[in-house]
Amino acid sequence: MTVEEGGVRVTKLLPFNRSQVFLYAYRHTYAQRHADAGVGVDVLCELMGHRFIGTTQLYYRVGEDRRREAVDRLATLHFDRHGNKIWRAAAALLDSEHVRLAVGQVAVPYGSCSEPSNVAAGGHDCPIRFRCVGCTHFATDVSYLPDLEGYLASLLRSRERIRGTFGADEWAKAEALPSDTEIARIRRLIVQIKTEVDDLSESDRALVEESVSTVRKGRSAVVGLETPRVRQPVPDVRPDRST
Incomplete structure (x- = not known):
């Protein structure tokens, strides 16, 4: 802290609580510094002696630079509702994704939505009740593949x-x-x-998989980013009121 002594501003160190220092914290520091340096999570998992990548991911936070780099890498793997690739400028994608993450905008199920009224409502006011693959405002990317597969399984069970x-x-x-x-x-x-993913080279596929992991981890960490549940339409049984 900075204090004034005899008209001169002097910086003094505050006493540090040594009880907060413990050896296990060095593992988190080790993981964070390697992750910030760009070491892949699979390599870091081996270095730390973990059996599962998910365990390793608990030891560090995804920084903004790495998140934006991951989004950039996935820019060419965006698709419309028909499965056609959507080629968008990486810079524009990065900016929009950065804003979405910064404000905690709610994502629509298994993708993104540009329908104005739904965007204004934070993703909770879809005019067609989240039948996303039937809407021109819907787009998705490879990072939503697990969500798409889960939704398909849910539809088949129903x-x-x-x-x-x-x-x-x-x-x-x-x-x-x-x-x-x-x-x-x-x-x-x-x-x-x-x-599209299978057609990539082995090295490119590994980079995409790492980027997907980074994007999904960052997406789940944003407050308010819960995806609305998709339910079958409920009929309106309220009687009409005459004015």
Whole structure:
């Protein structure tokens, strides 16, 4: 701290609580310094003697430079709802992603949304109730592949459960049944993303996988970045009111 003595400003060191110093903290410092230096998480996992990469990731924080570098690397692996590549300038992508992370904008399920009213509501006011693959405002990238696969599995489970339901009218089943078109489109999108990744060289694929890990870790760490749950539309049964 800085104090004034005899009209002169002097910097003095505050006493440090030595109880906060412990040997295990050096492992965190070791991991953080190596991560900041660009050492891959798989290599760092080996250096630290961990069995799982997830354990290693608990020992350091992803810095802004590494996060932006990871987003930059994934810039060429963006896709629209049909699985077509979206080629966008890396600088523009970095800026938009940086702003999204800075303000804690809520992501839409398994991708991003540019629909104005939904963006204004932080991702919780989709006009078509998060049928993202049917909307021109939807885009995704390889880092959302696990989410896409999870959503597809959820749709398939729901379809089988609803088809086997007894005691429900056919119109009710039809309303609740996931669309075959949506299922087919998500399947096609997943296949397209996997094909693009498989076509990469082994070294490029390793870099992409590391970038995906970095982006997903940074995404989950942002407060308020919870993805809205996708549910089947609920009919409006409120009676009309006359004015």
